Amino acid sequence: MKYSLAVMALLFATTLPAQQLEIHFLNVGQGDAAIIQEGRRTAVVDAGTTTGVGAFLQSFGIDTVDLLIASHPHADHIGGMPEVLQTHVVRFYLDNGVPYTTAIYRQTMTAIRASGAQYLTATNRTITLGAAQLHIVAPPPNTTINNASVGILLEYGQFRALFTGDSEQEELRYWLASGAIPRVNVLKVAHHGSANGTSAGWIAATKPQAAVISVGAGNSYGHPSAPVIAEWENAGARVYRTDRDGTVFVVANEDGSFVITTDRADPNGVVQFRPFTQDSVEPAIAPVEATSPACCRVCSTGKACGNTCISRDRQCHQPAGCACNAKP
Amino acid sequence: MKTAFYAVDRLERNVAVLVSDRGETIEIPRLELPTGTREGSVLRVRFGAQNLPDWSSAVIDRDEEKRRLKEAKQQLDEMKRTDPGGDITL
Numbered sequence: 307m308k309y310s311l312a313v314m315a316l317l318f319a320t321t322l323p324a325q326q327l328e329i330h331f332l333n334v335g336q337g338d339a340a341i342i343q344e345g346r347r348t349a350v351v352d353a354g355t356t357t358g359v360g361a362f363l364q365s366f367g368i369d370t371v372d373l374l375i376a377s378h379p380h381a382d383h384i385g386g387m388p389e390v391l392q393t394h395v396v397r398f399y400l401d402n403g404v405p406y407t408t409a410i411y412r413q414t415m416t417a418i419r420a421s422g423a424q425y426l427t428a429t430n431r432t433i434t435l436g437a438a439q440l441h442i443v444a445p446p447p448n449t450t451i452n453n454a455s456v457g458i459l460l461e462y463g464q465f466r467a468l469f470t471g472d473s474e475q476e477e478l479r480y481w482l483a484s485g486a487i488p489r490v491n492v493l494k495v496a497h498h499g500s501a502n503g504t505s506a507g508w509i510a511a512t513k514p515q516a517a518v519i520s521v522g523a524g525n526s527y528g529h530p531s532a533p534v535i536a537e538w539e540n541a542g543a544r545v546y547r548t549d550r551d552g553t554v555f556v557v558a559n560e561d562g563s564f565v566i567t568t569d570r571a572d573p574n575g576v577v578q579f580r581p582f583t584q585d586s587v588e589p590a591i592a593p594v595e596a597t598s599p600a601c602c603r604v605c606s607t608g609k610a611c612g613n614t615c616i617s618r619d620r621q622c623h624q625p626a627g628c629a630c631n632a633k634p
Numbered sequence: 635m636k637t638a639f640y641a642v643d644r645l646e647r648n649v650a651v652l653v654s655d656r657g658e659t660i661e662i663p664r665l666e667l668p669t670g671t672r673e674g675s676v677l678r679v680r681f682g683a684q685n686l687p688d689w690s691s692a693v694i695d696r697d698e699e700k701r702r703l704k705e706a707k708q709q710l711d712e713m714k715r716t717d718p719g720g721d722i723t724l
Contacts, residue, residue, distance in 0.1 A: 381651065433724065
């Protein structure tokens with residue numbers, strides 16, 4: 307009976323309207339990069355250490371980035387910015403407004419100016435991306451580079467995801483004190499899962515169902531911290547790591563439900579998460595494992611390509627994924 | 635004697651990540667850098683016999699750091715003036 311209900315629930319999910327929010331936590335080695343798509347609108351949060359994000363964007367058939375965000379000017383977050391700015395139309399560029407001394411920062415600034423992108427400062431403001439809202443959570447003033455990371459609270463109906471760059475304890479405390487941090491469905495764990503990017507108070511406030519660590523295999527910095535992973539898991543979060551899972555792909559519905567699959571998951575490895583009740587004090591609902599092949603995305607106007615939908619007139623260069631074509 | 639600038643991109647535990655003026659990143663043990671090195675410091679480094687940076691020669695160049703920050707701040711200030719402010723709909 308339980309099996310039948312799970313399968314029915316999955317089938318129901320696959321018949322939902324195609325309008326969904328997609329988040330790709332890209333496997334860019336030791337660095338951060340994520341692509342957010344809602345309808346025809348695209349935002350990119352950080353661009354990894356070197357080139358590569360541009361190729362991801364091209365493989366998804368994206369030639370315009372509506373909003374490009376640099377959480378902070380460390381090279382493992384802005385290294386790929388010049389490439390994105392030079393190879394794609396970028397409409398808006400937002401960063402933390404902190405000047406820096408590296409050549410990579412200077413190249414990024416040059417590329418922003420050459421691109422014609424509209425510059426935005428990281429004040430507490432809301433940027434609407436189709437049916438999704440990106441609430442910019444401003445960093446504290448006069449602090450270290452990591453603690454000046456731009457926070458982004460992404461809302462899509464009842465679904466919430468939080469991006470925090472390389473925030474450390476000082477910034478996490480500042481944000482908690484501001485009252486701006488709600489419980490979220492998906493959290494990008496701060497500072498590549500480092501011990502200084504997580505605290506008990508932060509876990510209690512965000513209490514995500516899925517925690518994503520963007521990290522490179524065999525890095526020199528000891529990222530991620532094993533105790534940090536255990537803390538998130540003990541709080542009920544399913545932890546994903548780009549070094550082991552590859553790119554982590556989230557498809558969210560406005561009711562707060564979402565599915566996650568990864569590059570390295572087997573074809574049945576779609577994990578479905580139910581919505582949580584906003585004011586519930588119950589522990590995070592355990593994810594329901596898919597027991598049969600399921601679609602993470604149903605393509606009605608476009609066609610399936612890997613884990614996403616693309617226009618019917620585009621050629622697909624992705625291997626088979628979890629996206630399906632709608633039944634005629 | 636050939637010299638070059640390296641900016642300290644970040645300090646991660648015992649590792650310093652430096653960026654050359656060509657945009658290349660290099661990791662070296664933090665202990666090899668001069669006392670007082672912090673994120674954003676600009677180091678002037680001599681090259682040794684094998685045309686490799688001799689980190690023992692590294693000195694912090696505060697004037698170069700200030701110059702770079704001033705230039706970056708001027709560019710940022712110009713861009714900030716174009717920010718339309720408030721919420722944005724894409």
